[in-house]
Amino acid sequence: MDNKIKMQAKNVDFFYGKTQALKKVSLDVYSHKVTAMIGPSGCGKSTFIRLFNRMNELVPHTTLCGEIFLDDLEINNPLVDAVDIRRRVGMVFQKPNPFPKSIFENISYGLKVNGIKNKAFIEHKVEDSLKKAVIWDEVKNRLNDSALKLSGGQQQRLCIARCLAVETEVILFDEPCASLDPISTAKIEELILELKKEYSIVIVTHNMQQAARVSDCTGFFLLGELVEFGKTQDIFTAPKDKRTEAYITGRFG
Amino acid sequence: MDGTVRQIYRAIISMMNMPRFKEKLYKWIFTILAFASLFFLVGIVLVLIKEGLPIFQKVSFSEFIFGRYWYPTYNPAEFGILPLILASIWVTFGAVMVCLPLGVGSALYLNELAGPRQKAVLKPIIELLASIPSVVFGFFGMVVLTPFLQEIFHLPTGLTALNASIILGIMATPTVCSIAEDALNYVPNAFREASFAVGATRWQTLIKVVIPAAGSGISTAVILGMSRAVGETMTVLMVAGGAAVIPHTFLEPVRPMTAAIAAEMGEAPIGGGHYHALFAIALVLFVITFLFNIVAELISRRFRIKLGLSG
Numbered sequence: 001m002d003n004k005i006k007m008q009a010k011n012v013d014f015f016y017g018k019t020q021a022l023k024k025v026s027l028d029v030y031s032h033k034v035t036a037m038i039g040p041s042g043c044g045k046s047t048f049i050r051l052f053n054r055m056n057e058l059v060p061h062t063t064l065c066g067e068i069f070l071d072d073l074e075i076n077n078p079l080v081d082a083v084d085i086r087r088r089v090g091m092v093f094q095k096p097n098p099f100p101k102s103i104f105e106n107i108s109y110g111l112k113v114n115g116i117k118n119k120a121f122i123e124h125k126v127e128d129s130l131k132k133a134v135i136w137d138e139v140k141n142r143l144n145d146s147a148l149k150l151s152g153g154q155q156q157r158l159c160i161a162r163c164l165a166v167e168t169e170v171i172l173f174d175e176p177c178a179s180l181d182p183i184s185t186a187k188i189e190e191l192i193l194e195l196k197k198e199y200s201i202v203i204v205t206h207n208m209q210q211a212a213r214v215s216d217c218t219g220f221f222l223l224g225e226l227v228e229f230g231k232t233q234d235i236f237t238a239p240k241d242k243r244t245e246a247y248i249t250g251r252f253g
Numbered sequence: 254m255d256g257t258v259r260q261i262y263r264a265i266i267s268m269m270n271m272p273r274f275k276e277k278l279y280k281w282i283f284t285i286l287a288f289a290s291l292f293f294l295v296g297i298v299l300v301l302i303k304e305g306l307p308i309f310q311k312v313s314f315s316e317f318i319f320g321r322y323w324y325p326t327y328n329p330a331e332f333g334i335l336p337l338i339l340a341s342i343w344v345t346f347g348a349v350m351v352c353l354p355l356g357v358g359s360a361l362y363l364n365e366l367a368g369p370r371q372k373a374v375l376k377p378i379i380e381l382l383a384s385i386p387s388v389v390f391g392f393f394g395m396v397v398l399t400p401f402l403q404e405i406f407h408l409p410t411g412l413t414a415l416n417a418s419i420i421l422g423i424m425a426t427p428t429v430c431s432i433a434e435d436a437l438n439y440v441p442n443a444f445r446e447a448s449f450a451v452g453a454t455r456w457q458t459l460i461k462v463v464i465p466a467a468g469s470g471i472s473t474a475v476i477l478g479m480s481r482a483v484g485e486t487m488t489v490l491m492v493a494g495g496a497a498v499i500p501h502t503f504l505e506p507v508r509p510m511t512a513a514i515a516a517e518m519g520e521a522p523i524g525g526g527h528y529h530a531l532f533a534i535a536l537v538l539f540v541i542t543f544l545f546n547i548v549a550e551l552i553s554r555r556f557r558i559k560l561g562l563s564g
Binding site: 093 | 454
């Protein structure tokens with residue numbers, strides 16, 4: 001793969017208290033590609049993705065060893081502010097989590113906390129983000145309604161729009177379709193393929209078909225280890241490791 | 254032979270019925286216990302109405318509520334409770350000024366900033382404040398706060414509305430803190446994560462997401478704190494100063510409704526105008542606290558719906 005590396009994890013160990021959740025994980029995320037992480041529950045893939053925007057800092061009693069780079073910046077450097085990292089690396093969560101505010105405010109929130117006050121710009125940006133997240137037509141007439149009135153699939157696209165509004169460079173998807181029906185899932189997958197033109201995307205998923213459909217590269221996690229990482233096509237057609245093969249052919253997991 | 258069989262049969266039947274009888278008995282006992290508080294509530298309200306209403310044969314309702322002079326033992330007596338109502342309002346308002354920052358501030362600290370170990374120590378301590386008897390608070394106000402206020406404001410007496418406000422505010426703090434902390438706890442972590450994920454700082458998350466989401470819960474906390482302050486008697490009796498005149502500043506002695514009832518009930522001849530007037534004051538007080546509680550309940554219901562917790 002001759003693409004530019006956007007994010008890079010080098011020898012990452014991660015602990016919850018004394019329990020080791022990740023063991024020496026190294027992985028590259030390429031620019032304008034979708035990188036998928038698969039593996040059974042509890043394998044550490046969600047923990048891993050949350051390291052890319054320093055989300056695990058919010059969990060008490062955790063320890064991280066190793067390095068994670070965003071371009072050339074080591075993001076855990078004490079001189080780097082987590083807030084700045086999160087402005088460049090956005091995240092969409094497993095369960096749609098819109099704020100209990102209006103649809104408009106959900107999107108404008110990210111702009112406002114980043115110090116943007118120009119009303120016209122905010123309005124333009126809200127519309128633009130909702131259009132990119134393919135939800136504009138469904139909500140354009142009720143931007144002032146509570147976001148909690150939307151369906152689960154709509155809420156998740158709203159959360160994606162919220163992420164797009166702050167113009168991040170990377171978007172992390174932590175099992176974005178876990179609580180959605182197949183039609184909403186298909187819409188989100190379509191959206192991810194569209195978004196990779198402008199963003200670098202990392203997605204954690206339980207669903208192997210989903211990884212096969214949307215991703216360019218895939219990493220297979222097992223018990224905190226990255227067992228295998230490579231082109232999605234290779235992982236699914238010619239896995240090098242026996243454990244990967246066993247997992248993708250459905251022998252466990 | 255036939256009789257014996259019947260007797261045995263009856264004994265068996267009654268034994269079989271025993272558990273069911275017991276069950277019924279228990280059910281009745283608990284039903285009665287559960288309705289006892291309703292019975293007491295209705296009983297108290299009826300007594301208040303019965304003993305309070307006769308005052309309106311002597312003075313009109315508006316003279317009673319808006320009358321500026323409370324001279325119940327003069328001849329002719331004057332039964333205007335406006336000074337008492339205003340005293341209660343002033344003192345309660347002052348108490349809110351104290352318990353709002355103290356209670357909500359400590360709730361925010363406990364929930365958002367304190368580590369689990371700190372919280373495990375601090376929360377019980379704050380709640381312990383609620384278990385101090387009100388007479389001890391009053392005592393504290395008299396002995397510590399009074400000379401202090403007297404000195405810094407150069408007052409003839411330190412027993413003032415300000416003194417009562419401060420003490421009541423401290424007394425209401427554990428209530429406010431505890432309920433506000435629960436409200437903050439109910440704010441799903443997903444909201445915080447969502448906010449951090451778009452690059453909000455801790456402070457922005459707190460101000461723009463967490464507090465608005467817990468807003469009605471926090472208002473409920475404050476209203477319940479107010480209802481505690483407005484009904485508190487012993488403390489205001491001891492530190493508010495007791496002057497039944499319309500207050501102009503916080504540095505004057507006042508006589509809130511509760512203090513008036515407590516101080517005067519013992520001396521009011523049963524069945525006289527003064528006696529009925531005190532009951533009518535109690536009725537007014539009851540209505541006020543009742544309204545506070547209803548408002549608190551309505552707000553907290555809206556809060557649960559807003560967060561999608563339950564209908």
